[in-house]
Amino acid sequence: MFSTAQSIYPVRAIREIEDQLIPSAKPSLMERAGRAAAEDAVRLILDRPAAILIACGPGNNGGDGFVMARQLAQAGREVVVAFAAAPERLPAEAAKAHADYLAAGGTIVSDLPAAPANGWALVVDALFGIGLARPVEGRYAGWINALNAQPAPRMALDVPSGLDADTGQPLGTTFRATHTTTFIALKPGLLTNDGPDYCGEISVQRLDIEAPAWVPVRGQAIRPALFRAHLRPRPRNTHKGIHGDAGILGGNTGMVGAALLAGRAALWLGTGRVYVGLLDEYGPSVDCSQPELMLRRAHALPERLSALAVGPGLGTQPAAEGLLAAALGRPVPLVLDADALNLIGTDSALQSALAAREAPSVLTPHPAEAARMLGCDTACVQADRLHAALEIARRHRALVVLKGCGSIVATPDERWFINGTGHPGMATAGMGDVLTGLVVGLLAQSWPAESALLAAVHLHGAAADRLAREGIGPVGLTASETIDAARGVFNGWLIEAQRDPRITPPQRPIR
Numbered sequence: 001m002f003s004t005a006q007s008i009y010p011v012r013a014i015r016e017i018e019d020q021l022i023p024s025a026k027p028s029l030m031e032r033a034g035r036a037a038a039e040d041a042v043r044l045i046l047d048r049p050a051a052i053l054i055a056c057g058p059g060n061n062g063g064d065g066f067v068m069a070r071q072l073a074q075a076g077r078e079v080v081v082a083f084a085a086a087p088e089r090l091p092a093e094a095a096k097a098h099a100d101y102l103a104a105g106g107t108i109v110s111d112l113p114a115a116p117a118n119g120w121a122l123v124v125d126a127l128f129g130i131g132l133a134r135p136v137e138g139r140y141a142g143w144i145n146a147l148n149a150q151p152a153p154r155m156a157l158d159v160p161s162g163l164d165a166d167t168g169q170p171l172g173t174t175f176r177a178t179h180t181t182t183f184i185a186l187k188p189g190l191l192t193n194d195g196p197d198y199c200g201e202i203s204v205q206r207l208d209i210e211a212p213a214w215v216p217v218r219g220q221a222i223r224p225a226l227f228r229a230h231l232r233p234r235p236r237n238t239h240k241g242i243h244g245d246a247g248i249l250g251g252n253t254g255m256v257g258a259a260l261l262a263g264r265a266a267l268w269l270g271t272g273r274v275y276v277g278l279l280d281e282y283g284p285s286v287d288c289s290q291p292e293l294m295l296r297r298a299h300a301l302p303e304r305l306s307a308l309a310v311g312p313g314l315g316t317q318p319a320a321e322g323l324l325a326a327a328l329g330r331p332v333p334l335v336l337d338a339d340a341l342n343l344i345g346t347d348s349a350l351q352s353a354l355a356a357r358e359a360p361s362v363l364t365p366h367p368a369e370a371a372r373m374l375g376c377d378t379a380c381v382q383a384d385r386l387h388a389a390l391e392i393a394r395r396h397r398a399l400v401v402l403k404g405c406g407s408i409v410a411t412p413d414e415r416w417f418i419n420g421t422g423h424p425g426m427a428t429a430g431m432g433d434v435l436t437g438l439v440v441g442l443l444a445q446s447w448p449a450e451s452a453l454l455a456a457v458h459l460h461g462a463a464a465d466r467l468a469r470e471g472i473g474p475v476g477l478t479a480s481e482t483i484d485a486a487r488g489v490f491n492g493w494l495i496e497a498q499r500d501p502r503i504t505p506p507q508r509p510i511r
């Protein structure tokens, strides 16, 4: 069965679907949306007796609110609808929803009322959806501030008013939902940047749209189904040579730990051998708390590696630049992070070498590194994270993860993925080095690059989520602890995948 529940559609694509369906849909999409929202509302508040406040805006989002109000009132709920726009200027569908609500005996107040003595059971934002065209100011900003101040659950219809549905950027005053019922499909702005902070829990209501109406989708939410085929049990007759040789190049003076963290993450994810090449000339020759790592001087990494990561603690001195240039020439999968990205951002020879590579390249910038690569500032990257990730992937012919809240993975052929695991406790030093190690570890074990990146990004966040559930974080979570938890989550995935009859154990060693 064609499933689109995890597909992510930008506003333009949602509009295309609506254009195909609105003329003929019976019941209308707005009727379906309002009904689905009413059902979500009832699930949310159960039998809490207080009234439900629905604030309706001047467009079709307001129309959804009128349908929802009619449905809830007909189900015996007390509903208060606030609507201040001119009814005759509503778009046709919304005007019908408004008339139907009044015809069913509904009433409207033209300003947001004070909360009743027992408070609201639920406040609903049906002010603006994907039609938001400018920052919210004036009367509606006042309404949103008042709604945000209510101690009740706060539900947004389609998109929290004020949030840009494509970018997750708040435009002026923005509704802060505890729950968002979104229609037709997920939108990128709900999942990245400030989106998750403003949306709360998301319910996707697909409105029973038939498969042929779906326009081709390029965006997906990251989930294990995307890489489960590679979660294979090891054959019993195996040895370490089968599980890859990973190299980490970095660890300049004062930043040795970054390279060790990456190396440890690769090791704990099952890589056969891990070599760490350190630039610090006085760096250690053994990591006493992880003696399995083979520490070398930076120029003395083995010739034969299955995958190489360059960047954790690399520095930007000429020596680092020379090592990076040589690494770009190696015909192995490469992960580039941190200072490797900063160097590439300002050096056209390195950029050409990167674009010319035949073996896969994976770039893991955080927003500041992405900004250096694009020649803009961090705010401009964050203002449209999806565009920034796709642009870096296109320019460098590489896979990219733009890290942060709702990490975005972009491919050079313009597909993209958004990750939902992880939490703010991960904003701590060394966390990115761990991600680099997870990616290079899977690459060294012969995972295809795209699956390796998707799995590592999802795993990294899932590991931090597991720790937070156990009280280890969000505050005070350390990068080292995440490595340990990632091993646990990954082994859990392997066990789960073995129960999946579609995954068969390999008959022969992987290579």
Ligand SMILES: NC(=O)C1=CN([C@@H]2O[C@H](COP(=O)(O)OP(=O)(O)OC[C@H]3O[C@@H](n4cnc5c(N)ncnc54)[C@H](O)[C@@H]3O)[C@@H](O)[C@H]2O)[C@@H](O)CC1
Pocket (backbone or CB within 6 Å): 018, 022, 029, 030, 031, 033, 034, 057, 058, 059, 060, 061, 062, 064, 091, 093, 127, 128, 129, 130, 131, 132, 133, 134, 135, 136, 137, 140, 157, 158, 159, 183
């Ligand atoms: N067209 C349809 O049949 C369907 C529409 N749906 C709903 O309709 C929404 C989109 O409807 P619209 O395209 O009418 O757009 P919206 O209802 O999101 O907003 C558009 C209206 O708000 C005004 N506006 C935009 N930004 C403003 C601002 N900052 N301050 C003041 N006014 C502002 C516009 O001038 C316009 O009048 C979706 O998000 C969804 O909720 C759903 O019911 C699904 C079906």
Ligand SMILES: Nc1ncnc2c1ncn2[C@@H]1O[C@H](COP(=O)(O)OP(=O)(O)O)[C@@H](O)[C@H]1O
Pocket (backbone or CB within 6 Å): 366, 403, 404, 405, 406, 407, 421, 422, 423, 424, 425, 426, 427, 428, 429, 430, 431, 432, 433, 434, 435, 460, 461
């Ligand atoms: N608020 C957040 N929600 C989810 N993940 C986050 C959040 N903040 C940081 N992370 C993740 O933590 C990691 C931090 O990486 P990075 O900024 O490179 O750290 P460092 O350079 O210190 O190692 C990234 O994978 C990022 O996606």
Ligand SMILES: [K+]
Pocket (backbone or CB within 6 Å): 061, 125, 126, 127, 128, 129, 156, 157, 158, 159, 160, 161
């Ligand atoms: K809304």
